[in-house]
Amino acid sequence: MATTRIGLDRLPPAARAAVEQHTGPLLTIEETAEGFNSEIAARVTSTTSTWHIKGLRTDHPRAWTQRREATVAPFLTNLAPALHWRVETAGWDLLGFEALDGHHADYAPDSPDLPEVATLLRRLNETPCPDTELRRAEQRLEHYAAHPDALHYFAGTHLLHTDLNNTNVLVNAHAPQGDQARLVDWAWATRGAAWLDAGYWTIWLIAAGHTPASAEHWAAKIPAWRAAPAEGITAFAAANANIWSDISNADPDPWTTRLATAANAWHAHRKTG
Structure with missing residues (x-):
């Protein structure tokens, strides 16, 4: 069953601020339609780079999927987008991946x-x-x-x-x-x-x-x-x-x-x- 998707703008201010400590102020946010596991899924751009962000509330029944992805990411060189940062705050677990073209x-x-x-x-x-x-x-x-x-x-x-x-x-x-x-x-x-x-x-x-x-x-x-x-x-x-x-x-x-x-x-x- 698919997880209900929400916009990045509905994150608590503390979680958004924690993300921007890694990204800098966000200039563009492109919500992503694909995928079933994440409540937050977006391609974001700042003055420094572009990331793909995935997120779930820490009390979500599928919160384990975020932990699983964060755990295996360091072992997936040349197989998957690199995980650059992780934020766990204000009831949210957010992963910042390399944004792939293609x-x-x-x-x-x-x-x-x-x-x-x-x-x-x-x-x-x-x-x-x-x-x-x-x-x-x-x-x-x-x-x-x-x-x-x-x-x-x-x-x-x-x-x-x-x-x-x-x-x-x-x-x-x-x-x-x-x-x-x-x-x-x-x-x-x-x-x-x-x-x-x-x-x-x-x-x-x-x-x-x-x-x-x-x-x-x-x-x-x-x-x-x-x-x-x-x-x-x-x-x-x-x-x-x-x-x-x-x-x-x-x-x-x-x-x-x-x-x-x-x-x-x-x-x-x-x-x-």
Whole structure:
């Protein structure tokens, strides 16, 4: 369920003042529509620089997502926008990120962004998982797996993003090839098997118009996917079909229905393939 978005101008004066200690007086504020986890999301500019600010009240039920992002940010060099500052005051937790240029990744079958996203996921696989508190993939999937004995396929020691929504991938076409894509919104960072992010990507690719076979072709650009057991991939497809069925039933709209349809199509492909 999405968090209600409010404008930066509704921050308590003490919180706004604390932000401006880092930024200087704000000249422009561009509220951001994308994203579900933050009450505050805005691109701001001062005389010195530009930042992307994310914020939640410290008593918000999802306040843990701010802490998670702040915890993992130092380990995400060349994967995500840098976290420059954090403000916790007047009942608010606010994060000031590097403001990235670029567009949301296009996942369509003929998109030139696809190789960049695959390269990004390969880089993520090569990034050491920080020794911090993270949920484990097998924990997150335990209520959705078709069989409890399938959960061991999802366990591992790799850092995962797990939310491969195309709006969470920014592509800067002016950067060097192979280094154009960055992942934003690490609220759901997880520890698990290295191939799982390629699996999450597969569902979003199908939702963007790929056949299941085409989506798996792109997933296979990530070496960890090629090394994954076929039974584990099929179990993961089954679990995600259950997840998206639950989500779309609880919150039926075109967006959730599209993802549920994609997840079911992938699961059907795995069962018959």
